[in-house]
Amino acid sequence: MSERFDAVVVGGGVIGLACAWRARQRGLDVVVLDAARPGAASPVAAGMLSPATETEFGEERLLELNLHALELWPRFAAELELPYRQCGALALATDADEAAELRRHVEYRRSLGLAGEWLTPSRCRELEPGLAACAGGVLVPDEGECDPRAIVAALAARVPVERAEVVDGVWDGERLAGVVTADGRTVEGTVVLATGCWGADWLPEPPALRPVKGQIVRLRGTPILGRLIRAERVYLTPRANGELVVGASVEERGFDTSVVAGTVHELLREAYRILPDIAELEFVEACAGLRPATPDNLPLVGSGPVEGLVYALGHYRNGILLAPATADEVAGLLAGARV
Numbered sequence: 001m002s003e004r005f006d007a008v009v010v011g012g013g014v015i016g017l018a019c020a021w022r023a024r025q026r027g028l029d030v031v032v033l034d035a036a037r038p039g040a041a042s043p044v045a046a047g048m049l050s051p052a053t054e055t056e057f058g059e060e061r062l063l064e065l066n067l068h069a070l071e072l073w074p075r076f077a078a079e080l081e082l083p084y085r086q087c088g089a090l091a092l093a094t095d096a097d098e099a100a101e102l103r104r105h106v107e108y109r110r111s112l113g114l115a116g117e118w119l120t121p122s123r124c125r126e127l128e129p130g131l132a133a134c135a136g137g138v139l140v141p142d143e144g145e146c147d148p149r150a151i152v153a154a155l156a157a158r159v160p161v162e163r164a165e166v167v168d169g170v171w172d173g174e175r176l177a178g179v180v181t182a183d184g185r186t187v188e189g190t191v192v193l194a195t196g197c198w199g200a201d202w203l204p205e206p207p208a209l210r211p212v213k214g215q216i217v218r219l220r221g222t223p224i225l226g227r228l229i230r231a232e233r234v235y236l237t238p239r240a241n242g243e244l245v246v247g248a249s250v251e252e253r254g255f256d257t258s259v260v261a262g263t264v265h266e267l268l269r270e271a272y273r274i275l276p277d278i279a280e281l282e283f284v285e286a287c288a289g290l291r292p293a294t295p296d297n298l299p300l301v302g303s304g305p306v307e308g309l310v311y312a313l314g315h316y317r318n319g320i321l322l323a324p325a326t327a328d329e330v331a332g333l334l335a336g337a338r339v
């Protein structure tokens, strides 16, 4: 059995779905094939849209991509009718050592032309009255959040998604002409590889892609926080509906997706040190996802090494933020390829 589309998107996480949606808007006939793998990153992510507070020293190129993506977010969210909030982020230091480190970060961001003003502990607590004692912070007003599960649901309602595991490619000489699924279907079209942390064997030099495990805790109750809080050992992402996401571990454990008591304990302990009122919130869940990481933390987006293959991989810590930008780029490539 063989079916033909303009593009076959392999992977129905936020990246694959967003690429498929934008490609359909350009008039392409697209299908998304997803294997529903445990540990997919998108449904686990916190949904912070944080170009500056997520950037580490030396990640100027990533910062540029992230800032561009943030600019696309208001339109992306409006088109999908998503609960996007530009609530701002408060990068917080809980002691003198963290304050010194955060000040170094602020200087670095200033050197890149980003705003960032040091706030005294009392000013931090004026902004967020629920905070425990802290050593100061920095307000980044243009950062925000959007619920990744709402994003995935909104996109999945707009593109055809089929449950199927892709196991191989279909070759027409040197050109990749489509994919083969585990149940023996052949689906032809330009292949968009959006398989998150899976798919290293499709790259010319494995292992250029690896999973980085993240455990996260979801709480719910009366809202106790207005902004994202970014501290050294934990972050807090509040939603308007009362959900509070506490994240996240960063673990090099291959494809392990277990949720362990010690990590949940550490996340809650650090969150409690910053915002004691979390003790009153209802515990909803703890879960783990696999971030798709590359050696330089930059996404792998663009034409693959063979004709007929497009990459949309490796979005690591920023795939929710970067989705609108990657989708535009991939849809542009696919539309160009069709001409």
Ligand SMILES: Cc1cc2nc3c(=O)[nH]c(=O)nc-3n(C[C@H](O)[C@H](O)[C@H](O)COP(=O)(O)OP(=O)(O)OC[C@H]3O[C@@H](n4cnc5c(N)ncnc54)[C@H](O)[C@@H]3O)c2cc1C
Pocket (backbone or CB within 6 Å): 010, 011, 012, 013, 014, 015, 016, 033, 034, 035, 036, 037, 038, 039, 040, 041, 042, 043, 044, 045, 046, 047, 048, 049, 164, 165, 166, 167, 194, 195, 196, 197, 198, 199, 213, 214, 215, 216, 247, 248, 249, 288, 289, 290, 291, 292, 312, 313, 314, 315, 316, 317, 318, 319, 320, 321, 322
């Ligand atoms: C704990 C945690 C917190 C995070 N917080 C944030 C955040 O606050 N902000 C942010 O921007 N980013 C965040 N991220 C990162 C973000 O979640 C990822 O970068 C993004 O979700 C990657 O999306 P993706 O579609 O590439 O991968 P995934 O969401 O992993 O989707 C890949 C899909 O491919 C499918 N697949 C794989 N192989 C095959 C195959 N052979 N055939 C068919 N289907 C296949 C899988 O079933 C899966 O559904 C976080 C990640 C984690 C784990």
